[in-house]
Amino acid sequence: MSETTTTDTTEDLRARALKLDAADPLAGRRALFALDDDGVYLDGNSLGALPVHVPARVQDVLTRQWGELRIRSWDEGGWWTAPERIGDRIAPLVGAAAGQIVVGDSTSVNVFKAVVAAARIASGAGEGRDEILVDATTFPTDGYIAASAARLTGHRIVPVAPDEVPAALGPRTAVVLLNHVDYRSGRLHDLPGLTAAVHAAGAVAVWDLCHSAGALPVGLDEHGVDLAIGCTYKYLNGGPGSPAYLYVAERHQAGFDSPLPGWNSHADPFGMTPEFAPADGSVRGRVGTPDIVSMLTLEAALDVWDGVSVDVVRAKSLALTDFFLECVEAYAPAGRVTSVTPAAHAERGSQVALRCDEAEPVMRRLIERGVVGDLRRPDVLRFGFTPLYVGFADAERAARALAEVLAETPAAA
């Protein structure tokens, strides 16, 4: 590529970025977040940025609700009902009607509740279902926790690539645990089609939404998902390690038999009776005392979603990742990076993963320049595109920085 062509290309792409940003219906949302223009934050798929109004809201939780009202806040401050109330705030973002999502505990703990409960639902539906199919490419914790659930409930784990799930389903399948978007490649799996296949085999579908909620439409109710879990600190911007959530479809709530029946899931929690009697509804997914400071931090953070359409988010996400890939193609030295994120929109989440032999030094240098993505060892560069606060000029700038860093970093032998 000649110097002239490069300059022309750069000018063209920068001009297009500015036009795209000017036409972006979500452009105004960026001001809701604590972001400066010194860098480009493309790690919102790991930790979402801070919404600027959150610290003041948390101060109120600490100084007035805890500091002054103290124990009265459990009732008067709405602490006790926070898990269901915040679940209902998340519900429209994942296509769920109210009353089916409860917030609390970590994603791992919710995977445990969901997989054990799903195995029990499957046992109730018939004999001989002793297999739990787990996405072989899953984020590891899902696999570790599913294996523990299988061991405790007398099931066996069958690791299977999501594409191969239909062929692996059979009369022995009890539960299928899948990721909506793969954390490494950014591949979006076919939730409607796979859920239908799981149901056709008489099994129960559990979906992990960590990398899709807040980035694209999920349609839990529409597609008949049985159980789902997800974190709230990525595209939902709830804060570091903020509480996760559990979705139990209304039709399964009466049969939801939790392996963690803490006092918060009791029909009469303050009755303090020695016998457990489960509450109705999403409350049944609760366990212990809710972690109020983190939970109300998340609740405040969810305000950034007021008035946002997930379809608009999805359209921008696809346009952003398309544009970033185009810029990388135009700028990066040939052969140094290869996208492992699918080109087809139907198979793409909201991140771009690039395979690169020099991934570790390249990401280190990018971060030094203020372009923050992350690394999945050994050779994947991950760039997350959060449509609420990443723009097209950010994408162009990140691709340009990547090309510069690649040019400075010798190719591995």
Place this chain on the structure above:
Amino acid sequence: MSETTTTDTTEDLRARALKLDAADPLAGRRALFALDDDGVYLDGNSLGALPVHVPARVQDVLTRQWGELRIRSWDEGGWWTAPERIGDRIAPLVGAAAGQIVVGDSTSVNVFKAVVAAARIASGAGEGRDEILVDATTFPTDGYIAASAARLTGHRIVPVAPDEVPAALGPRTAVVLLNHVDYRSGRLHDLPGLTAAVHAAGAVAVWDLCHSAGALPVGLDEHGVDLAIGCTYKYLNGGPGSPAYLYVAERHQAGFDSPLPGWNSHADPFGMTPEFAPADGSVRGRVGTPDIVSMLTLEAALDVWDGVSVDVVRAKSLALTDFFLECVEAYAPAGRVTSVTPAAHAERGSQVALRCDEAEPVMRRLIERGVVGDLRRPDVLRFGFTPLYVGFADAERAARALAEVLAETPAAA
């Protein structure tokens, strides 16, 4: 009692309270908490008061660590190692050497980890141990969770009063789950003696420290406790629903086989390997991503313990509850309240529980007067004495208010 006698008694008790407060080595700690002199807060055994320095520290976590450093705080801000670091802060308060306590998840979730792991340790020690003994007077969540653990591991639950544990122990006993202090009566159980009896029977002892940690010496290491759990929002003042902790004695760590083996307990969490390989040490008790905002709120709150001796706390606690009982005896109309908290120091925690037929309206009216205790249905008034911020004048004032409220509240027929 004549009017004159009552006045004399009141003057005498008030004068003694002032003397006791003047001689209290912990009196200066009260200023560390957000408390005013309008009321008496005796519900620190449910929700500890706010330490005044905490909101500023949490602001830093939100605005700088999350808002500016974002993902870098996992390393640079010490987020990743917070569960073990904060565990080591709690350790001296419960008589544990460093490296045995990890913070995270709710008390209920930690009860589950501890009971399942204890059952596995017991199975490893020999065949035929299929019973889990559980305190029949326990806070209900411990019983519910232990029953779930028993169901999943093929054990059966034997409910037993703590006094009767020695007689109930036998060759079938795998695990004994006990509360150090009973949440309702405030009775302190004999942790050293019962632990020794459990060990003599070849079983594993799990202690719930929710109502003792921060109020009296526990001596986990000294007394050879196997596993323990506790909350941090009562006497430890960590905030509403702050993360709980898990103690695994060093000798059991290599055999600690968690039912919740999330990625945070992996020997190489960022290796993202499909096979689970547990970390060494207390880290093995972790599960998912730590809930940073709540966890660092707790960490800040623990500063109030710097330089405090738990023995001094215990001495004040006993003096406070003695004095409160004496004031209640002197002031309250005869026969209206009866202490269910043991008179013997060796059997008393840091709360006073009074049985009262009119408990509900009495507590409501006390709270209206600014004396905040709580109610355990149907007939128990609970008054928690947190030695770091409750004084002797507070105890006298609360007893006087109680007597006034009882005089105004007609006795039940």
